[in-house]
Amino acid sequence: MSKIMTTQEAITRFVNDGDFLFIGGYICRPPFAAIHEIIRQKKKDLTVVRSNTADDFDMLIGAGCVKRFICTFISLGLYGLARCFRRSIEKGIPHKIEIEEYTNLSLPLMLMAGALGMPFVPVKDMVGTDLMKIKSFMGDNKYKFIDSPFDGSPVMLVPALNPDVAIIHVQQADEEGNAQMWGIGGDCKWGANAAKKVIVSCERIVSREVVGKDPSRTIVPGFKVVAVTEEPFGAHPGYTPGFYDVDFSFGYLYQQASNTVEGFQAFLDEWVFGVKNRTEYINHYIQKFGYEQFKKLWAKFDYSYPVSYAY
Amino acid sequence: MSEHPNDYIKPELMACCGAREIQDGDIVIVGTGFPTMSANIARYTHAPNAKLMQESGVYDARPLRPALSVGDPCLNPGAAMIGGLVDVMGMFLQGGWIDVGFLAGSQVDKYGNINTTVIGDYNAPKSRLPGSGGANPIGSLAKKVLIISLHDTRHMAEKVDFITTPGYIDGPGSREKWGLPANTGPSVIITNKAVLRFDKTTKVAYLESYHPDTSVDEVVKLTPWKLEVSDNVHETEPPRAEELKALREILDPFRMIKIYEKRGYV
Numbered sequence: 001m002s003k004i005m006t007t008q009e010a011i012t013r014f015v016n017d018g019d020f021l022f023i024g025g026y027i028c029r030p031p032f033a034a035i036h037e038i039i040r041q042k043k044k045d046l047t048v049v050r051s052n053t054a055d056d057f058d059m060l061i062g063a064g065c066v067k068r069f070i071c072t073f074i075s076l077g078l079y080g081l082a083r084c085f086r087r088s089i090e091k092g093i094p095h096k097i098e099i100e101e102y103t104n105l106s107l108p109l110m111l112m113a114g115a116l117g118m119p120f121v122p123v124k125d126m127v128g129t130d131l132m133k134i135k136s137f138m139g140d141n142k143y144k145f146i147d148s149p150f151d152g153s154p155v156m157l158v159p160a161l162n163p164d165v166a167i168i169h170v171q172q173a174d175e176e177g178n179a180q181m182w183g184i185g186g187d188c189k190w191g192a193n194a195a196k197k198v199i200v201s202c203e204r205i206v207s208r209e210v211v212g213k214d215p216s217r218t219i220v221p222g223f224k225v226v227a228v229t230e231e232p233f234g235a236h237p238g239y240t241p242g243f244y245d246v247d248f249s250f251g252y253l254y255q256q257a258s259n260t261v262e263g264f265q266a267f268l269d270e271w272v273f274g275v276k277n278r279t280e281y282i283n284h285y286i287q288k289f290g291y292e293q294f295k296k297l298w299a300k301f302d303y304s305y306p307v308s309y310a311y
Numbered sequence: 312m313s314e315h316p317n318d319y320i321k322p323e324l325m326a327c328c329g330a331r332e333i334q335d336g337d338i339v340i341v342g343t344g345f346p347t348m349s350a351n352i353a354r355y356t357h358a359p360n361a362k363l364m365q366e367s368g369v370y371d372a373r374p375l376r377p378a379l380s381v382g383d384p385c386l387n388p389g390a391a392m393i394g395g396l397v398d399v400m401g402m403f404l405q406g407g408w409i410d411v412g413f414l415a416g417s418q419v420d421k422y423g424n425i426n427t428t429v430i431g432d433y434n435a436p437k438s439r440l441p442g443s444g445g446a447n448p449i450g451s452l453a454k455k456v457l458i459i460s461l462h463d464t465r466h467m468a469e470k471v472d473f474i475t476t477p478g479y480i481d482g483p484g485s486r487e488k489w490g491l492p493a494n495t496g497p498s499v500i501i502t503n504k505a506v507l508r509f510d511k512t513t514k515v516a517y518l519e520s521y522h523p524d525t526s527v528d529e530v531v532k533l534t535p536w537k538l539e540v541s542d543n544v545h546e547t548e549p550p551r552a553e554e555l556k557a558l559r560e561i562l563d564p565f566r567m568i569k570i571y572e573k574r575g576y577v
Contacts, residue, residue, distance in 0.1 A: 026367065027382035051396055052367070052382070052444055073444030077380045081441065089439040101428070104366055105405060105448035108396035124405050125448035128489035129424075129474040134433055154490040183387045185368045185395030239384045246384055302388055 002175040003228045008277065010199050010227035011037045014165055018067075020047040022111070022161075022195050023056065024168035024188035025238060027077070027246060029181070030056040031169035031201045033234035033278040039063040040272055049111075049163060051104045051187045055237070055254050058082040062264050063272075064094040068137055070161070072104050078248070079255035084264060093261060100136045102126070106158050108187040113160035114194030120144075120157045127156055166195030169235045170219070171242060172210070173202040177225025180206075180217040183241030189219040197226045203243050205230045214307060231278050236285075236297070244297040313551035321503050322571035323558060324522060325459065326352060327550040328501045329413065332457050337361045337410040340399070340449055343378055344571070345459050346413030348562060355557035364403065366445035368395040377567055381445075400445060404452050407492065412453030414446050418471045419460045421515045421536040422485075423478025423497030425450060426471040433473060443475050450476035451491055455498040461575050462502035462533050469536045479514035503576045505530045506547055510539065520547040 005013075015021065015038060025031060035056050038046075042065070048057060049070040057074055060066050062084025074082045087093040102110070106123045113121040126132060126143070135142045144157045168188055170181040179200045181188065192198050198220055205228065211218060234240075237250035257267035275281045286294050322345070329349025333339060335358040339350045342365075350363050364370050365381040372378070373389030387393065394402075403409060416425035417440050427446055431437030450456055456478075460466050478497045479485055486496055500507040500516055504525050507516040517539040521530045523546055531538045550558075559566070 027380050028367070028384070028387075071442060073442040075441040081439075086439045090436055101442055103443040103447040104396055104445040105400040105452075109401060112397050112401075124490075124492070125451040127451070127491065128477045128480045128485060129447060130428070130433075131443065131447060131475065182393075184365075184382055184393060185398075186382070187396045189395060190397055241384065241387045246379075248379075 003177050003225060004175050004205060005227050005229060006277070007033050007037045007201065007229045007231060010034070010229050011041055011043070014197055014199055014226050015043055017043055018045045019164040020049070022049050022163040022166040022191035024050065024166065024186065024191055025056070025235065026050070026052040026186045027054060027238050028184040028186065029169045029188070029235045029240050030054070030238040031167050031234060032056060032236060032238065033169075033229070033231040034167045034199065034201050035060060036272045036278075036281070038065055039268065049107070049161060050191065051107045054082070055251065058084045058258065061085050061088050061097055062094070062258065063268060066097050068098045068100070070100045070102065070107070072102050072107050076251065076255050079251055083255070083258040087261070098137050100138050100142060101131055101134060102158070103131070108190060110158050110161045111187055111190040111194045114162040115190050118160055120159050122155045122157055124156075127154070161194055163191070163195040165197045165199060166192040167199045167201065168192050168220070169201040169231070169240070171202065171240060172204050172206045173200045173228050174206055174208045174211045174222070175228060176208070176222030177220070177228050178208070178211045178218050178222045179220040179225065180211060180214070181219045182217055192220045193224065195224075198224045199227045199229070200225050201229045201231045201234050203232055203234065203240055213309070215309070233282055234278060241299070243299050245299060247297055313553070315549040316552055316555060317549070319550045319555060320569065320572060321522070322568045322576045323550050323555065324547065325501050325503065325576065326558060326568065327554045328506055328547065329457055329459070330356065330554060332455070332499060333358050333361050333411055335360050338364065338403070338408055339411040339413070340364045340366060340404065340409050340445075340453060341413055342415075342445075343380055343383070345415065347378060348558060348568065349413065349457075351562045352554050352557050355561060356553050364399050364409070366396060366399050366449075368399055369393050370399070377563060400448055404448055407452070409449075409453045411455045411457065412449035413457050413459065414450055414476060415459040416446070416466075416476070418466060418468050419458055419500060420468045420471045420478070422480060422482060423456070423458060423500065423509060423516060424471050424474045424480060425458065425476040425478065426473045428473045428475045430472055446476040450478065450497070452495060454495055456496060458497055458500045460500055460502050462504035462530070464533070464535045467502075467535055479509065482514050483512065504533060508541075515539070517541055518544055520545050522547045523549055
């Protein structure tokens with residue numbers, strides 16, 4: 001059964017106000033087409049989760065879509081601290097989000113536990129630090145500290161997470177949603193498999209036969225997927241290995257814009273509300289910066305050797 | 312006896328100090344900037360078999376330009392293995408395989424605790440910082456942790472505003488009490504003025520060497536805790552010719568390291 005639809009339809013049908021969302025990717029494959037659509041549809045009261053985050057989550061926070069954020073790290077990397085996130089926490093603009101803080105070890109393992117159907121998972125980090133003292137909306141369920149039933153040594157347990165919806169961007173998927181990814185993985189595979197429903201955004205839709213030529217690359221099986229959207233350049237200004245590079249100058253543009261509330265609003269008006277979909281976004285990019293600049297982002301070709309699964 | 316060209320800048324000296332902490336065959340988890348430069352200087356000089364990892368999931372990358380984040384596109388082609396956070400932070404770091412971790416912080420204290428969460432009160436922050444990311448698990452679980460810091464009273468403290476990443480926490484016995492693995496913890500603080508190590512008994516950072524343009528007195532004055540001075544205190548060895556050659560000719564031909572001068576590493 002084909003699950004191919006537009007991003008607009010996928011977000012309308014499968015993302016509700018108040019949902020708990022995993023959004024995959026960090027610089028590598030952030031699903032920006034879907035993120036912009038969430039902002040366009042003015043979804044609100046979302047709980048969002050991912051390990052390392054950047055401009056993508058900052059934008060959702062600045063646009064007022066986020067109520068709660070299960071986080072480890074947010075910054076604009078090379079361009080410094082995340083402006084909308086800081087305004088929210090320091091000044092309550094547009095409102096103060098609630099944050100529950102973990103680390104890049106504990107949070108991925110909480111998603112893994114969710115994917116594996118485990119109630120919680122022991123972790124060896126966070127102990128002895130102020131991360132234990134700060135508890136927000138998860139309260140005493142942020143973690144539990146016990147003596148190991150096996151050898152009596154102290155063990156921290158953190159709860160499994162099962163988001164309502166995961167949104168990921170991958171290189172290719174078939175019409176049923178078998179999603180194939182390569183390159184830096186972050187917590188994408190576990191976050192997607194922990195969720196009850198998965199929206200797969202991809203650079204290209206391929207046939208089931210193409211998927212079957214290299215099935216080890218599939219990170220989410222079609223049966224978990226509710227929507228497949230084809231969004232070339234869907235991760236811009238992030239990158240997709242084999243397709244296009246990071247757009248550093250656009251990252252700078254976002255940082256400059258998000259320095260002020262007015263600048264951030266103007267950015268949204270131009271790049272999110274000012275376009276109907278990703279095609280218009282790319283066209284606007286080309287009109288504004290020129291085709292040469294757009295073409296500079298394209299990846300070179302450097303194919304791996306073909307693999308054979310034959311017997 | 313090595314040659315020591317005298318045209319180096321301070322960030323180059325700091326990168327070389329980091330490199331000298333790495334032994335051949337070490338598995339090193341790096342972020343961007345100093346850690347990558349240090350680990351690569353080591354690879355091109357005394358530690359050809361050291362292997363680098365990024366927390367995002369990359370092992371033994373072969374980047375053709377300096378990586379600007381742990382998710383940088385240039386880390387993909389040529390790597391020996393790419394997985395994700397569960398692979399590197401879970402299987403390799405928590406699994407106990409990482410020899411060296413590099414950390415930087417907005418604030419570091421005398422026990423090597425690091426703050427990357429908040430300046431001021433957590434609930435009413437003066438400045439909200441990015442958060443732990445991979446820093447806390449690296450500080451908790453890497454066998455040897457190298458800390459990079461600016462040497463002034465803003466970036467160093469008797470006690471950090473918020474312990475994001477554990478050094479020796481409250482002092483002797485703290486890491487053991489919390490069940491952190493034996494023989495882990497911060498090993499050195501490399502600043503733009505000096506190299507500090509941790510006293511085996513008190514777990515407080517003391518002065519091991521001061522950089523060529525400064526002095527014991529200056530470093531003591533700039534340090535916000537009562538800085539003990541090693542009996543063997545000496546001037547930091549300047550960058551060796553072969554270290555600078557690796558850095559300038561292979562690793563950083565565009566001298567991007569100069570941006571650290573603008574950030575105060577002078």
